[in-house]
Amino acid sequence: MRPITVDPPAFFNRGPSPLARLAFFGILSLALLFADTRYRYLENVRQTVAIALYPLQRALEMPGAAFAYVSGYFGANRRMADENATLRQELVARAPATQGYVREQGENARLRALLDVRTQYAPTAIAVQVLYAGRDPFTQKVFVDKGTSAGVQAGAGVIDENGVVGQVTRVFPYMSEVTLLTDRDQAVPVQVERSGARSVLFGNGTGRSPELRFTSPSADLRVGDRLVTSGLDGTYPPGLAVAQIVDVVRDSGQMFARIFCKPLAGIDHSEFLLVLSQSAALPARPEEPGDVDALKKGGRARGRRG
């Protein structure tokens, strides 16, 4: 008797088994995960795919915008809606002025001219509109409608009419990603408006209020104090409103007080934002003495966060 051949006819042949495929693609994903988180090799790939996805994402806003128009402005006429939009854009463009930023800058310029110091800060800003909020529940990000083509740079600060919103963390040709100051990896150097005490405001992740860490229990901080940018990082010009202290927990058993803050800007609902330009030239970081290794390490870790 002739043995039956083991190979199935071509009709039933479906390539490698699902498990083999899963193993292959699983390992590929892990490799990608590793390459992306560890070495950031894949930014170019990301950029390319992002460009391909861009028209789709723009198309998506149309029904959303139409819906918002119909539901939000029901009964109002189109002219009013348009006027409102332009006014809001104007409002955010004037945000620095309302926060005393222009006045201080003028003052600063006069003082600098007196001291014959070259201007370090080029006050050009780009008005942008929020496209959509990041879907990832682990991070706090929004996407805005201008990118490298409009001159947005990674690292630039972002504000709205009430205060600091966050920082541009990734730029694509036609859009950019803004990490909000409530994101866990976001830190803003701030100063208490009332007392002038400096600190750093750390985001605490989704659904938790940002906090001033490493503050001694005896520090002069009260509920209701306004925090403004101190300008020490060179990302945000000094004097922009950031947050307000809503709760101070002083526990004698703890080394630091826990100070919770509420962002003043419309972090999760502002539609129009302003991307500040990077300050032109900061003086080079001075050479550090070799024996303070611990200090240096701390500085680097913070630098990576920004």
Added chain:
Amino acid sequence: MRVLPHVGSFGPASPEEILRPARPWFVLLSLLIGLLANLAPVSGVAMTWRPDFLALVLLYWCIQEPRYVGVGTAWVVGLLMDVGDATVFGQHALAYAVLAYGAEYFRRRVLRFPLWQQAVQVAGLLVLCALIVLLVRFVGGAPPPGWRYLVSPLVGALLWPLVSVLLQTPQRPSRSGSRR
């Protein structure tokens, strides 16, 4: 003989109804719509409730048409999702590949159940998918997202009957063709 009440109408196909093979363009189109639905801009409370439409569509095709859509397709679509979300590269790709494998493993069994019982099994797969993403983020150092994280896959499972009816409608035999 029992007359099928739903033939040709809008409603779930009964197990004895034989569906026509799906057209490849329809599969592609539905995946595209799923991707777009996922990328649609929402904010606030809707973020918690928003189900993963793409995972649902993928799951449907993995169960219904495993010759067109399998682990490989799921992986590629997951990569697109990663870029759209600007999350870690490979996170959704891995989760969707596992989802597709799970679907392939369970598909013969799942199809014998009525839609709401399928939804229970789909809930398991979607939660697994969400947990893989969670695991990947945990390794990356993300804080725990809280119980709300599981709302989205459960909402997805509730939508399963609707999604499967929508996706199987074009494949149902027309009323005139199925008269007996």
